[in-house]
Amino acid sequence: MTNLLYDSLFACHQGNEAPFLQLDDGQVVSYDAFLKRAAQIAHVLQDSGVSPGDRIVVQAPKLTDTIALYAASVRVGAVYVPLNTAYTLAELDYFVSDAQPAMIVCDSNDEADITILAARSCAKLLTLGGDTPSLSHEADAQPCVFETVDRVPDDLAALLYTSGTTGRSKGAMLSHQNLLSNAQTLVELWGITSTDHLIHALPVFHTHGLFVAMNTSLLAGAKVRLMEKFDIGAILEELPHSTLLMGVPTFYTRLLADEGFTKKVTGSMRLFISGSAPLLAETHLAFEARTGHRILERYGMTETNMNTSNPYDGERRAGTVGIALPGTEVIVANPETGEPLPQGEVGMIEVRGPNVFKGYWQMPEKTTEELRENGFFITGDLGQFSEDGYLSIVGRSKDLIITGGYNVYPKEIEDVLNDIDGVLESAVFGIPDTDFGEAIIAALVAEPAAQLDIEQIAGIIRDKLSRFKHPRRYELVPELPRNTMGKIQKNVLREQQHAHKEPLQAVP
Ligand code: MLC
Ligand code: AMP
Secondary structure, eight states: OOOHHHHHHTGGGTTOOSEEEEOTTSOEEEHHHHHHHHHHHHHHHHHTTOOTTOEEEEEOOSOHHHHHHHHHHHHTTOEEEEOOTTOOHHHHHHHHHHHOOSEEEEEGGGHHHHHHHHHHTTOEEEEESSSOOHHHHHHHTSOSOOOOOOOOTTSEEEEEEEOOTTSOOEEEEEEHHHHHHHHHHHHHHHTOOTTOEEEEOSOTTSIIIIIIIIIHHHHHTOEEEEOSSOOHHHHHHHGGGOSEEEEOHHHHHHHHTOTTOOTGGGTTOOEEEEOSSOOOHHHHHHHHHHHSOOOEEEEEETTTEEEEEOOSSSOOOTTOOOEEOTTOEEEEEOTTTOOBOOTTOOEEEEEESTTSOOOBTTOHHHHHHHBOTTSOEEEEEEEEEOTTSOEEEEEESSOOEEETTEEEOHHHHHHHHHTSTTEEEEEEEEEEETTTEEEEEEEEEEOTTOOOOHHHHHHHHHHHSOGGGSOSEEEEOSSOOBOTTSOBOHHHHHHHHHHOSSOOOBOO
């Protein structure tokens, strides 16, 4: 037996002295040094009682040890559960009670808050980052060799939470095979090699930063310039020494808005890749006009990894997400029956292949709703194929806002708003935003005779929900527009926003 994911991404680099990670402070970590660190961390996990199949919940800063923890988790056969660092304690509480981890790893600055949560769920708590990173300290004393735990390709490697239309997040179960097959396909398709130098400015708790960017680099043995976060100055400095950038559309609109972003600084670049949210055709065209590079847009999801990509060698068509990846079937189907529609018609995008997840963690009914018996996953995205097989995403059947590449389900915010005294009902929706793609707006209806205090409402939202989920504006309305079936018409609310002459009050 073997551990295919560990062997393919990590073990193959044993003795490889080539640089893997280059950090903000200039420090360079070779592949071999990284593997030794992952072995030390694997010992800590095992000594702490983490067994194969156990979940490790991780809400940690973007550090070498965080990536090594991912490697160690794969190596001990555990299930890695990365969480957005923006999540509040209330949000974290849900993930911990749902995932029932054997271990929680958090930022040492958050340790005091998370201790109670960990104790309640009987999970061992260790920390990374800050002044007292207990996991790092414990690892320092461990040996640099470790006997990898065997896994079969269908075993789970990761559980990634994705918000849901019901307001409850669902854990997408991803197997070793899911992750490895997708990384192999992308490396081949995008021609990633050990000569590549990737600018990694994405967070490492989502599919894009952790799997698309990190797994492909590992598989190819590329060098990764690990940036703590997206920082335009640092990116401009790094571009002349780099070959590859993966980002959400906000990366590209921000680069274009900067005068320092010129054709000259992109001279050594081989490929710019965009995904996680729609890249406007105008951004694609402006980018080409400025740099001569055509951004390669691809389409994916937490549940499926990547599904389609514009070609590396062929035409990268603005406003499309390209063609189905080799080995992955993508259809545009009748949402009721799942039957493929004639080419050119708009329908539900459904996906089947080795990249498609195993179902939702402890939610068999949700899994049955979204994963057909024949293996096709119902994405909730609406699409249309061109005659030559290019897919365009034309809408979503799910009520979802994507802001700066983060998914926000309005229901989760509406649930909090509706619970506030004096709020009769609410509707949360997205409007176009030049920086984040979409910005969140909340329309509120007060109970009869109630006076709503927007500052107070914004304060409650701040306490409960991550910053990226906060509405940028609140609007008091006498009633919500409804259709004859009684369904709230968010499109009408959206149009009313456009019709506003005066900007609405921005809430801090
Ligand atoms: C930060 N803020 C956001 C936000 N990011 N608000 C809404 N949406 C976002 N995405 C908040 C900050 O907390 C801050 O609040 C204020 O907005 C301004 O922050 P900023 O400094 O301008 O933002 P920045 O830190 O630069 O972050 C923007 C960003 C970042 C776009 C670089 O959000 C990011 O890295 N997004 C990538 C998300 C991602 O990886 N998605 C992939 C999902 S996987 P305040 O209160 O401090 O003013 C997936 C599958 C697939 O979708 O296909 O890939
Ligand atoms: P997530 O659940 O965070 O993985 O987000 C997945 C969703 O992001 C998809 O269902 C799409 O709606 C959206 N998405 C990802 N890539 C693209 C893209 N290139 N264009 C448009 N939407 C995208």
